[in-house]
Amino acid sequence: MTDVEGNTRQSSAPENPYANSNALTPHDPIHILKRLVYMGISGYGLLHFNFYNVVFKSPHIRHEWFKIGLAATIALLGIKAYVELFEGRFNKKTVNYDNFPQSTHAAIVLFLLSSLAFHIALWPHYRWNSVVVLSLAFFGVILQFLLLVPSWVQNIVSFVVLTFFLQQYQ
Numbered sequence: 001m002t003d004v005e006g007n008t009r010q011s012s013a014p015e016n017p018y019a020n021s022n023a024l025t026p027h028d029p030i031h032i033l034k035r036l037v038y039m040g041i042s043g044y045g046l047l048h049f050n051f052y053n054v055v056f057k058s059p060h061i062r063h064e065w066f067k068i069g070l071a072a073t074i075a076l077l078g079i080k081a082y083v084e085l086f087e088g089r090f091n092k093k094t095v096n097y098d099n100f101p102q103s104t105h106a107a108i109v110l111f112l113l114s115s116l117a118f119h120i121a122l123w124p125h126y127r128w129n130s131v132v133v134l135s136l137a138f139f140g141v142i143l144q145f146l147l148l149v150p151s152w153v154q155n156i157v158s159f160v161v162l163t164f165f166l167q168q169y170q
Contacts, residue, residue, distance in 0.1 A: 039141055042137070046136050049132075049133050055122075060124040072114035073110075073162065115134070
């Protein structure tokens with residue numbers, strides 16, 4: 001008689017249900033198409049709310065708060081570019097929380113500041129729809145774009161778009 005249980009090897013790590021070799025990678029055409037569809041729907045939603053013209057021409061927008069939001073966004077982009085490009089790519093450091101806790105905390109504070117500033121700026125015109133507009137702008141357009149392209153493209157496009165936006169915004 002043989003010991004069947006003695007031949008089985010117990011692993012200390014639990015089985016990962018997401019470790020499927022047939023799973024799609026983030027750069028598969030289906031994921032890319034899904035991100036493009038989300039960006040298109042969100043862009044249409046922003047067009048429906050007339051977001052671009054409201055930001056530039058509406059007297060109800062609190063432009064001081066909008067400028068604070070832009071400044072916080074630019075500072076956040078600067079931290080992101082420094083950590084990802086300079087420290088990560090040039091100095092070959094692993095980009096994670098353990099290596100950059102101060103940068104991570106600063107990025108979280110700047111993200112919260114910019115979100116709050118944009119919400120306060122848009123509230124007089126959009127009221128409760130400001131939550132929808134900001135969600136469409138961030139989760140629908142910006143986040144999907146960030147998931148679609150590599151970090152060096154993100155930084156270049158962000159710099160160009162924010163520079164254009166600052167030149168147009170008065």
